[in-house]
Amino acid sequence: xxxxxxxxxxxxxxxxxxxxxxxxxxxxxxxxxxxxxxxxxxxxxxxxxxxxxxxxxxxxxxxxxxxxxxxxxxxxxxxxxxxxxxxxxxxxxxxxxxxxxxxxxxxxxxxxxxxxxxxxxxxxxxxxxxxxxxxxxxxxxxxxxxxxxxxxxxxxxxxxxxxxxxxxxxxxxxxxxxxxxxxxxxxxxxxxxxxxxxxxxxxxxxxxxxxxxxxxxxxxxxxxxxxxxxxxxxxxxxxxxxxxxxxxxxxxxxxxxxxxxxxxxxxxxxxxxxxxxxxxxxxxxxxxxxxxxxxxxxxxxxxxxxxxxxxxxxxxxxxxxxxxxxxxxxxxxxxxxxxxxxxxxxxxxxxxxxxxxxxxxxxxxxxxxxxxxxxxxxxxxxxxxxxxxxxx
Amino acid sequence: xxxxxxxxxxxxxxxxxxxxxxxxxxxxxxxxxxxxxxxxxxxxxxxxxxxxxxxxxxxxxxxxxxxxxxxxxxxxxxxxxxxxxxxxxxxxxxxxxxxxxxxxxxxxxxxxxxxxxxxxxxxxxxxxxxxxxxxxxxxxxxxxxxxxxxxxxxxxxxxxxxxxxxxxxxxxxxxxxxxxxxxxxxxxxxxxxxxxxxxxxxxxxxxxxxxxxxxxxxxxxxxxxxxxxxxxxxxxxxxxxxxxxxxxxxxxxxxxxxxxxxxxxxxxxxxxxxxxxxxxxxxxxxxxxxxxxxxxxxxxxxxxxxxxxxxxxxxxxxxxxxxxxx
Numbered sequence: 001x002x003x004x005x006x007x008x009x010x011x012x013x014x015x016x017x018x019x020x021x022x023x024x025x026x027x028x029x030x031x032x033x034x035x036x037x038x039x040x041x042x043x044x045x046x047x048x049x050x051x052x053x054x055x056x057x058x059x060x061x062x063x064x065x066x067x068x069x070x071x072x073x074x075x076x077x078x079x080x081x082x083x084x085x086x087x088x089x090x091x092x093x094x095x096x097x098x099x100x101x102x103x104x105x106x107x108x109x110x111x112x113x114x115x116x117x118x119x120x121x122x123x124x125x126x127x128x129x130x131x132x133x134x135x136x137x138x139x140x141x142x143x144x145x146x147x148x149x150x151x152x153x154x155x156x157x158x159x160x161x162x163x164x165x166x167x168x169x170x171x172x173x174x175x176x177x178x179x180x181x182x183x184x185x186x187x188x189x190x191x192x193x194x195x196x197x198x199x200x201x202x203x204x205x206x207x208x209x210x211x212x213x214x215x216x217x218x219x220x221x222x223x224x225x226x227x228x229x230x231x232x233x234x235x236x237x238x239x240x241x242x243x244x245x246x247x248x249x250x251x252x253x254x255x256x257x258x259x260x261x262x263x264x265x266x267x268x269x270x271x272x273x274x275x276x277x278x279x280x281x282x283x284x285x286x287x288x289x290x291x292x293x294x295x296x297x298x299x300x301x302x303x304x305x306x307x308x309x310x311x312x313x314x315x316x317x318x319x320x321x322x323x324x325x326x327x328x329x330x331x332x333x334x335x336x337x338x339x340x341x342x343x344x345x346x347x348x349x350x351x352x353x354x355x356x357x358x359x360x361x362x363x364x365x366x367x368x369x370x371x372x373x374x375x376x377x378x379x380x381x382x383x384x385x386x387x388x389x390x391x392x
Numbered sequence: 393x394x395x396x397x398x399x400x401x402x403x404x405x406x407x408x409x410x411x412x413x414x415x416x417x418x419x420x421x422x423x424x425x426x427x428x429x430x431x432x433x434x435x436x437x438x439x440x441x442x443x444x445x446x447x448x449x450x451x452x453x454x455x456x457x458x459x460x461x462x463x464x465x466x467x468x469x470x471x472x473x474x475x476x477x478x479x480x481x482x483x484x485x486x487x488x489x490x491x492x493x494x495x496x497x498x499x500x501x502x503x504x505x506x507x508x509x510x511x512x513x514x515x516x517x518x519x520x521x522x523x524x525x526x527x528x529x530x531x532x533x534x535x536x537x538x539x540x541x542x543x544x545x546x547x548x549x550x551x552x553x554x555x556x557x558x559x560x561x562x563x564x565x566x567x568x569x570x571x572x573x574x575x576x577x578x579x580x581x582x583x584x585x586x587x588x589x590x591x592x593x594x595x596x597x598x599x600x601x602x603x604x605x606x607x608x609x610x611x612x613x614x615x616x617x618x619x620x621x622x623x624x625x626x627x628x629x630x631x632x633x634x635x636x637x638x639x640x641x642x643x644x645x646x647x648x649x650x651x652x653x654x655x656x657x658x659x660x661x662x663x664x665x666x667x668x669x670x671x672x673x674x675x676x677x678x679x680x681x682x683x684x685x686x687x688x689x690x691x692x693x694x695x696x697x698x699x700x701x702x703x704x705x706x707x708x709x710x711x712x713x714x715x716x717x718x
Binding site: 101103132133134135136137138142144145146151152154156159161162163164165166167168169170171173174180192193195196197199200203204357358359360361364365366 | 416418444445447449450452454455457458459460461462463464465466467468470482485486489490493494495496497498499500501502503505535536538559560588635638639
């Protein structure tokens with residue numbers, strides 16, 4: 001039976017809806033040459049915000065380039081780049097307020113940077129040293145900070161989606177005028193948690209923005225092998241929520257959509273789904289090689305749609321940035337990343353005592369016993385455990 | 393003031409009292425709203441506290457657990473219900489990979505300590521294999537989760553209040569065959585029963601009998617049968633399976649020299665195995681017979697042979713006598 005709120009037309013002969021029954025437009029504001037489309041309605045943006053967004057783009061490009069390099073040199077174990085998806089991530093993050101809660105998948109470090117995560121903090125996490133906020137417990141790029149309202153990344157896909165619904169419901173109950181934003185890819189949208197989270201958000205009136213980065217691939221699996229429907233956006237309508245598809249490489253379109261999604265979510269205590277169409281220019285991760293599943297021609301085509309370049313042209317057209325102004329910025333960040341990297345890799349790792357902390361609020365007697373036993377063992381065979389032997 | 397209550401009323405009384413005190417507390421799950429839950433544990437909560445604080449969710453256990461994680465991570469006191477423990481498995485990923493690791497993985501930047509997940513477990517109600525399972529051991533194997541199981545109305549209220557207030561996520565298994573069958577005096581006032589502490593219900597000298605939840609009355613019955621044969625049993629309710637009270641059990645076994653563990657879940661991989669391994673290590677020189685396990689068979693829970701499957705009083709009595717005569 002249909003929901004009482006849904007209008008149903010009666011028919012008297014069989015007529016199926018096909019997968020193209022719903023036509024979903026795509027929002028574009030910025031053209032390739034950095035000018036805006038006629039009649040395009042721009043997001044609310046001033047020069048300070050516009051330059052900050054650009055700054056975050058440059059930092060992210062530098063971080064990704066340097067840290068992928070550091071991974072190749074064996075200095076860190078793993079890395080993931082945001083390359084090609086900067087507009088989707090930064091454009092949406094820039095549409096939020098500082099106390100809106102971010103639940104990331106894993107490729108959204110640019111949003112974290114926009115919030116103010118320092119270069120040193122990035123490095124401490126990637127080198128899992130004693131200054132890492134996560135106490136050195138997770139692989140590189142699993143950032144999290146309570147201070148910046150960015151929930152700690154976890155590797156299982158889509159688990160953050162129903163959690164974002166819970167976070168948003170909490171914000172509503174606590175009377176805060178804030179939203180939760182939840183990032184995920186089109187691949188993660190095949191997980192059961194996606195369905196669970198979106199349906200619950202719609203039914204329970206949670207002010208959450210579901211932000212899908214549809215970047216073409218889930219590791220090697222292309223979208224044609226991920227879903228048959230009209231992208232991810234068609235599902236939002238099915239769950240009964242406001243939905244929009246945007247050009248994910250168009251900084252201004254992403255920002256405009258997210259600003260209005262945020263306003264809608266707060267005003268109506270309702271979720272919104274944004275599907276940003278983009279392309280993962282880099283590999284899935286440092287452990288992946290895309291040449292096995294996609295062509296150089298395809299990658300070259302998407303290089304032409306570089307979101308950072310398109311946005312930069314707009315800034316220049318607008319007179320908010322000089323053409324060669326960011327050359328210095330790139331240099332500045334290359335230097336900063338490198339020097340922070342060198343400092344972070346020399347910082348000590350966390351001690352063995354941290355191993356049993358935070359399993360519960362306090363270590364249990366059994367955990368203390370296990371640790372004592374382990375320490376005795378390490379003491380007996382220090383050479384086998386060089387990381388911990390020095391602590392004794 | 394004391395009042396006569398069954399276990400459901402005791403649970404309801406704990407929820408009612410805590411929602412009154414803790415204005416942030418939310419209660420939700422499938423059918424828990426106006427209907428009050430399929431067993432009526434949440435009766436009257438929506439009427440009293442409104443639809444924002446006690447509500448139905450769509451039919452999605454993984455969604456309930458994920459949503460609960462999000463709420464608890466934001467400082468909300470969260471009490472979620474999974475309608476039957478048999479249906480907890482869609483939520484397994486959220487519980488094992490998220491709930492249990494939330495604090496650890498974030499270096500305590502975030503935690504879901506305010507989360508309590510209630511769920512009815514166990515057989516004896518002609519529920520077949522999808523309304524009778526006892527899946528507690530799966531969760532004891534995951535660091536970061538507390539697992540609590542009450543045996544009667546008094547314990548249910550005190551342990552539930554302690555679980556809700558505990559700074560760690562708790563999975564609270566409720567023995568559904570006792571929901572209405574177990575009746576007792578329960579204080580109307582607020583009280584807590586400490587999590588992580590076993591309860592020595594009966595002192596004895598010949599053998600220690602250990603179980604939890606609905607199996608406690610089985611142990612009592614078996615101990616009474618053994619007493620007629622001159623065997624003195626010490627009976628312990630473990631109450632918390634994770635983290636469990638090794639000291640109380642070990643002290644008892646050092647005194648009696650014998651241990652029998654009873655659980656409804658299948659033998660293999662059951663929590664009795666963990667207890668037996670630890671106790672033989674702690675009490676090796678005090679043991680006078682092998683540690684006995686009286687458990688369910690390694691079959692799915694059988695509808696038409698429920699009586700035969702159950703680790704009942706007679707099977708327990710036989711194992712007691714075999715242990716003392718070893």
